[in-house]
Amino acid sequence: xxxxxxxxxxxxxxxxxxxxxxxxxxxxxxxxxxxxYFPAVGLLVGAWSAAVLGAALCLWPPMVAVGLxxxxxxxxxxxxxxxxxxxxxxxxGGAVSREKALTIMKDSxxxxxxxxxxxxxxxxxxxxxxxxxxxxxxxxxxxxxWAHSASRLAPVWLMHALPYAGxxxxxxxxxxxxxxxxxxxxxxxxxxxxxxxxxxxxxxxxLPALGAASLAGLGLTWWMQSMLKRRLGGYTGDNLGAxxxxxxxxxxxxxxxxxxxx
Numbered sequence: 001x002x003x004x005x006x007x008x009x010x011x012x013x014x015x016x017x018x019x020x021x022x023x024x025x026x027x028x029x030x031x032x033x034x035x036x037y038f039p040a041v042g043l044l045v046g047a048w049s050a051a052v053l054g055a056a057l058c059l060w061p062p063m064v065a066v067g068l069x070x071x072x073x074x075x076x077x078x079x080x081x082x083x084x085x086x087x088x089x090x091x092x093g094g095a096v097s098r099e100k101a102l103t104i105m106k107d108s109x110x111x112x113x114x115x116x117x118x119x120x121x122x123x124x125x126x127x128x129x130x131x132x133x134x135x136x137x138x139x140x141x142x143x144x145x146w147a148h149s150a151s152r153l154a155p156v157w158l159m160h161a162l163p164y165a166g167x168x169x170x171x172x173x174x175x176x177x178x179x180x181x182x183x184x185x186x187x188x189x190x191x192x193x194x195x196x197x198x199x200x201x202x203x204x205x206x207l208p209a210l211g212a213a214s215l216a217g218l219g220l221t222w223w224m225q226s227m228l229k230r231r232l233g234g235y236t237g238d239n240l241g242a243x244x245x246x247x248x249x250x251x252x253x254x255x256x257x258x259x260x261x262x
Contacts, residue, residue: 009021011038017077056068124253143255147251154217158221
């Protein structure tokens with residue numbers, strides 16, 4: 001049990017600004033095993049963002065509350081995944097070779113593809129959250145938590161399904177988790193499944209929306225896996241962050257599509 005708590009803290013430390021107890025320590029092998037807790041970290045990030053959203057809705061219009069909520073989640077994670085999305089857009093947006101794409105993604109500067117991709121990603125997520133909150137504040141809050149958690153399972157799957165394509169010695173984020181067993185994937189799946197069960201208890205009619213969102217998330221994960229295998233022969237750390245961002249947006253779009261139709 002203590003070891004599992006260590007693995008959770010390792011994942012929390014890697015993906016957020018949250019300090020962890022000194023007794024946790026570190027072993028390189030723990031970084032590979034902590035993938036099962038990526039969705040748990042997403043749950044905490046989503047809960048933090050939802051708490052800010054709920055509080056802000058008491059003081060400001062929904063549009064402002066959504067903006068503050070997104071800012072809170074980006075502050076907590078240091079824009080870690082958003083940076084990966086921007087770098088991946090720069091590296092894979094143009095028709096360049098594998099080597100050139102990897103070189104571009106290592107560059108800390110943002111290009112036109114990255115800037116446009118980041119604007120569109122954040123704008124679409126804000127629009128989805130605003131529409132969900134206006135449809136039902138409870139749905140917006142629950143969707144925010146679930147999407148943050150479930151979307152972080154997608155990178156874990158990529159680490160299982162694809163080899164690492166970058167240069168681990170010169171990676172921008174070190175140490176770096178580069179593989180995940182199938183058991184790690186299934187263990188990580190328990191977190192979004194438990195959250196989905198809780199959402200159905202609070203909102204019993206949500207099953208079709210959750211089904212549509214899950215299909216969207218699975219489809220986007222498969223697309224990223226296929227594209228990365230074709231373009232790079234694997235994935236980099238930036239690609240994992242990009243996948244999380246894309247799947248999070250897909251989950252929100254799937255939920256909104258059914259909620260709006262209803």
